[in-house]
Amino acid sequence: MNRADADVIVVGAGNAGFAAALAAAERGQRVLLLEKAPPGAAGGNSYYTAGATRIAHDGLADLLPVLEHDSRLADTTVPPYPAQEYFDDITKLSGGRNDPERTAVLVDESHPTLSWLHSLGMRYELLYDRQCYPQPGGGHLFWGGLHLGNVGGGVGMIEDYTRIATAMGVEIRYGQHVTGLVMDDGAVAGVTVGAGPERQNLHAGSVILAAGGFHANPQWLVENFGAGWENAVVRGTPYSTGDMIAAALAVGAARDGDWSTAHAVQLDAHYPENSSNRELTNRLARLSYPMGIVVNREGRRFLDEGADFRNYTYSRYGKEVLRQPGGIAFQLYDSTTRPTLRPDQYDMPGISVETAETLEELALAIGIDPAALRRTVDEFNASITSDAVFDPTVKDGRVAAVQPPKSNWAVPLETGPFYAYPVSCGITFTYGGVKSDAHGRVLDEAGDPIPGLFVTGEMLGGIYWGGYPGGAGLALGAVFGRRAGTLA
Template identity: 65%
Template sequence: MTAQNTEVTTETTDVVVVGGGNAGFTAAHAAAVRGRSVMLLEKGEQDMAGGNSFYTAGATRIAHNGLEDLRDFIEPDDRHATTVVPPYSAEEYAADLAKVTEGRNDPELTQVLVTESQSTLRWLNSLGLKYRLMYERQAYERADGSYLFWGGLHVGNVGGGEGLIEDHTQVAGKLGVQVRYGHRATELCVEDGRVVGVAVETSGGRKVIRSESVILTAGGFQSDPSWRREHLGKGWENAKVRGTPYNTGDMIAAALNVGAAKGGDWSTCHSVQWDAFTATNESNRELTNRLTRQSYPLGIIVNTEGKRFLDEGADFRNYTYAKYGKEILKQPGSVAYQIFDATLRPMLRTEEYDMPGISVATADTIEELAAKIGLDPTALTQTIQDYNASIDRTVEFDPTIKDGRKADTTPPKSNWASPLETGPFYAYGVTCGITFTFGGVKADTHGRVLDADGQHIEGLYAAGEMLGGLFSTNYPGGSGLAAGCVFGRRAGALA
C-alpha cells in the first residue's frame, strides 16, 4: 500500500450528510439555510450519483384539499382546466399507511409525515424544486376529454427522479453545500459517547471528516445479496436491484456498531414487477423507472404454469405494487407474465410498456401467445376461459374508481375485470425488482437516532430509507420520497 493510501487527512464542517439522494439533499438544505456549513458525501462518482431517488418517477404523496390547493406550487398545465383532483386528507393518508402495513407503521412518525408532507414540498419548491401533476401515471382521460386523478397520489417532480436530483444539486450549490462524490463513508467517529464525524475512503486515500452532527441518509441494504438473503429470506438474493448499486447497508452497520437500535421491519421490503428479460435490467441509469410494469390491474398475471396466483384488482396499483414483486419471486423461476388483449393495450402506461427493448410477446391467439413464451397452450387457454366466464359483466368497467367489476374465480379479481377476448394478445415477462428494504435504524420524529434504551446518540441523525418504522410488508406509492423530504428536513433543522 502506498504512503498516499495509508495517510489519513482530516477535514472539518458543522454537519456531514452521508448519502446523496432525496433525503440527504433535503437534510443538507435544511441545515444550510440555518447557516450551518454542510458537507454531503455521495458514495458514487458524479455519473452514478443520486441514490435510489434518481431511479424513481418522482411521485410524492402529500395531503391536500384538491387542485386549487396545489395550483400555486405546481407547474401550470392547460389540462388543469378540465382536471379533477380529489382531495386527499391527512386522515386518509394515515389510514392508507395503516391499511397497507397491516397496522405496523409507527403512529408518531406517521402523524408527522401526513401533516407535514405538503408544507415540506412547498418549502422545497421555494428553494427551487419543481413539481407537477402526474397525468401519465395517475390519471385517466374520460370520454368527455376531462381527466380524473385516482389513488391519492397526484404530485411529482418535473423530470422524474433525474429532475429531482438535478434540482436538488442546483439548490445545494446555491446554498453553499459541499457535495463530495466518490466518498464512501465506512464508520462513525465517536468521542465520549458522541458522534463527532465519519471515516471516509476515496480514490485519493482515507480521510476523517469531523463535524458537530452526522445525518445518515445512505439508504437500505437492498443492493447486497447476502444481506437480502439473511434478513428477507432464501431466494431474495435473486431479486433484481431497481435502483442504486451502492445501498449495501454500510452505514446501517456503522450505526449499529456505535449502539443504534434497529428500527422497523427487517424482514420485508418494497419490491415490484420488473422487466424480466431486458439485458440491462438492474441499476439502469437511462431507463430508470421505465422498467417497471404497473398497469397490471387492468389485465391478469400468470406464472410459468399458466396459472393466476394473486388478485390483480385488489386495490389501486398504488396500494399493491410494492408487495407484488415478492409474489412474483415465489413463482417457479421467479418469473410471471402480464397478459392483456387489444382492447386493454391502449390503456397501458406509455412510458413503461412502450419502453425500448421491452420484454413482450404478441400473437393473434392465446395458443400462439403461450407457445411464444414457453407456456402450455392448454393451461393458459383454460385459465383465460375460466377468467372470462367468471366476470360480472353487468357492472360497468371504470379504472378511475374501485368499480367492483369482479371475476369470481380462483383467485378472484376484485375490480377492473375485463375479458381477454380480442386479438392481438400481449404478454410481458416480469420478475421481482427490489426497491428498498424497510428495516433500518430507530429514530424519533426529528430523526435523532436512538439506542437500545431509547436515548439519543448525541450527534447522530437519520432520514430516508435508513429510518425504520414507517413501512412493513407494503407501502402507499409516493410515501417514500415524501418521508425522505419530511424527515430529512427535520433532521437538518436540528443538526
C-alpha cells in the same frame, strides 16, 4: 478535539440527504454532503424514481401554488387526499405496525415540506402520464391519492437539488465511501471515509445518515428474507449496501422496522440491462397489471391483480413473482385492455413483449402449455358476472369470482391480438433500518438519543412494514430530512 471539517455532515446525496442538507444550510450551517457513488452514478434511489411524492391536500386549488404551468390544468380534476386518509393508508398497508407518532409527522408535514422545497427552487407537476385517465366527455381525472411529482422525474429531481444545494453553499463530495462513525465521549463527532492507508476521519458537530437501505447487498437479503432473494434484480442504485446501517448499529443504534421483506415490483424480465438502468429508470417497471391478469410459467394466476389501486399493491407484488417457478411471470392483455396501459412503461423502446392473434399461439411463444393457459383464461372470463361499468379511476367492483379472485377491473381477455409481458422481481428498497424519534434523532436500545446522530430516508425504520402507498417514500425522506437538518 479535532477541528470540525463542517458543522453538519450528511451521508447520501439522494432526496432525503439533499433535503437535510438544504435545511441545515438554510440555518447558516456549514454542510458537507458525502456521496458514495461517482458523479455519473449519483442520486441514490431517488434518481431512478418517477419523482412522485404523496402529500395530503385539499384538491387541485391547494396544489396550484407549487405546480408548473400546464395547459391541461384548466380541465383537470384532482380529488382531495385528506391527511386522515393518508394516515389510514399507511396504517392499513403496514398492518397497524407503523409508529403512529412518526406517521402523523410524515402526513401532517408532507404538504408544508414540499411547499418549502418549491420555495427553494424545486419544480413540480401533475403526473398526467401515470395517475389520471382522459374522460370520455373531455378533461382529465386523477385517482389513487398520488398526484404530483418532480419535473423531469427522479433525474430532474436530482438536477434541481444539486443546483439549489450548490447555490446555498453545500459542499458535495462524490466517490466518498463512508465506512464508520467517529465517536467522542459518547457522541457522534464525524465519519470515517475509506479504509486502509487511504482512510481518513472527517469531523462535524452532527451527522445525518441518508445512505439508503441494503437492497443491493445479496448476502443481507438472503440472511434477512431467505433463499431466492439473491436473484432479485436491483431496480435502483447499486450503492445501497447497508454500510451506514451497520455503522449506526456499531455505535449502539437500535434496529427498527420490517427486516423481513422489501419494496419490490414487477420489472421487465428480459430487457438486457434491466438492473440500475440510469437511462430508462422507472420505465422498466411494469405497473399496469390491474388492467389484465398475471400468470406464472404453469399458466396459473397467483395474485389478485385488482385488490386495490396499483399505488397500494405494486410494492408487494414483486416478491410474489419471485416465489413463482423460475422467479418469472407474465402479464397478459388483449386488444381491449392494451390501450389502458401506461405509455411511459409499455411503449418504451426495446420492451420485452410477445404478441399473437390467439391465446394458444401466445402460450407457445412464452413457453406455457397452451391448454393450461386456455383453461386459466376461460375460467377467469366465465367468472366475471358483475354488471358494474369498467372504470379505472375508482375501485369499480367488477369482480372475477375465481381463485385467486380479481376484486376490481375484471375484463374478459377474448379479443386478439393478445400480449404477454415477462416480468421478474425488481427490488427497490428495504424497510428495515435504525430507530429514531419524531425528529430523526437516532435512538439506542434504551430509547435514548445518540448525541450528534440523525437519520432520514430509507435508513429510518418503523413506518413502513410489508408495503407502503406509492410516493410516500420520497415524502418520508423529505419530511424527516428537513427535520434532521433543522436540528443538526
